[in-house]
Amino acid sequence: MGKQVEVLPTMAGLIERALELVLAQMQSSISLSGRCTIALSGGSTPKPLYEAIANLDLPWEKIHVFWGDERYVPPDHPDSNQGMARRAWLDKVNIPAANIHPMPTDAGDPAVDASKHEAELSEFFKTPPGEFPALDIILLGMGDDGHTASLFPHTEALGVSDRLIAVGNKDGQPRLTFTAPLINSARCVIFVVAGANKRPALAQIFAPQGDEMTYPSRLIQPVGELWWLLDESAGQELKFVG
Numbered sequence: 001m002g003k004q005v006e007v008l009p010t011m012a013g014l015i016e017r018a019l020e021l022v023l024a025q026m027q028s029s030i031s032l033s034g035r036c037t038i039a040l041s042g043g044s045t046p047k048p049l050y051e052a053i054a055n056l057d058l059p060w061e062k063i064h065v066f067w068g069d070e071r072y073v074p075p076d077h078p079d080s081n082q083g084m085a086r087r088a089w090l091d092k093v094n095i096p097a098a099n100i101h102p103m104p105t106d107a108g109d110p111a112v113d114a115s116k117h118e119a120e121l122s123e124f125f126k127t128p129p130g131e132f133p134a135l136d137i138i139l140l141g142m143g144d145d146g147h148t149a150s151l152f153p154h155t156e157a158l159g160v161s162d163r164l165i166a167v168g169n170k171d172g173q174p175r176l177t178f179t180a181p182l183i184n185s186a187r188c189v190i191f192v193v194a195g196a197n198k199r200p201a202l203a204q205i206f207a208p209q210g211d212e213m214t215y216p217s218r219l220i221q222p223v224g225e226l227w228w229l230l231d232e233s234a235g236q237e238l239k240f241v242g
């Protein structure tokens with residue numbers, strides 16, 4: 001399946017469509033395997049999506065939540081991706097605590113926390129070392145510099161091909177991030193992108209040829225479905241790109 005691109009006229013329409021896709025994927029994963037594994041993105045765009053999911057009546061005990069990236073701060077820090085998702089969604093529903101799998105940020109060394117989380121993922125998915133598990137859904141955003149998760153332009157994490165989790169680098173600040181091969185092993189990847197400031201990077205990412213080191217979102221070519229959901233201000237020049 002090639003990438004599916006949809007440009008939605010409003011922010012509300014973008015969130016509604018993302019919700020519809022997430023729900024459909026959750027339902028099909030649960031009916032196929034009895035559970036759904038979903039990795040969340042951070043930043044500002046997905047917050048209304050999480051608030052909308054919190055209003056649904058879902059079989060929460062069958063849903064396992066991960067994060068595609070995390071800022072290296074405690075969960076109660078305003079920048080924490082975990083903290084945002086908990087406040088918007090997870091604290092409002094009856095999901096078992098054991099189904100929430102945040103990236104740890106308390107070792108004092110991001111590389112140690114990256115290894116710890118990698119071991120946790122391998123154990124959860126029962127994948128031997130060197131193999132990449134297939135999450136059912138990975139939600140991604142994209143920054144105006146073309147980064148996704150915490151895969152920032154011209155950083156070491158972009159070249160990591162033998163790990164599930166890498167240490168990202170945002171202007172010298174460490175982050176934890178899913179690696180490109182882990183994201184690319186997913187059954188379904190959904191980018192949710194809004195805002196006119198994303199337009200120049202999107203044009204580079206959708207161009208037939210381009211540089212993945214400068215526009216890291218180009219690295220995302222999953223084995224499963226790839227959806228790009230854009231609001232009108234981000235996607236107006238890409239409406240006819242498939």
Ligand SMILES: O=C1O[C@H](COP(=O)(O)O)[C@@H](O)[C@H](O)[C@H]1O
Pocket residue numbers: 041042043044045046069070071081140141142143144148149150
């Ligand atoms: O730093 C981050 O930014 C991206 C994009 O965020 P947005 O606010 O422009 O939607 C996000 O996907 C990533 O998870 C986050 O850590």
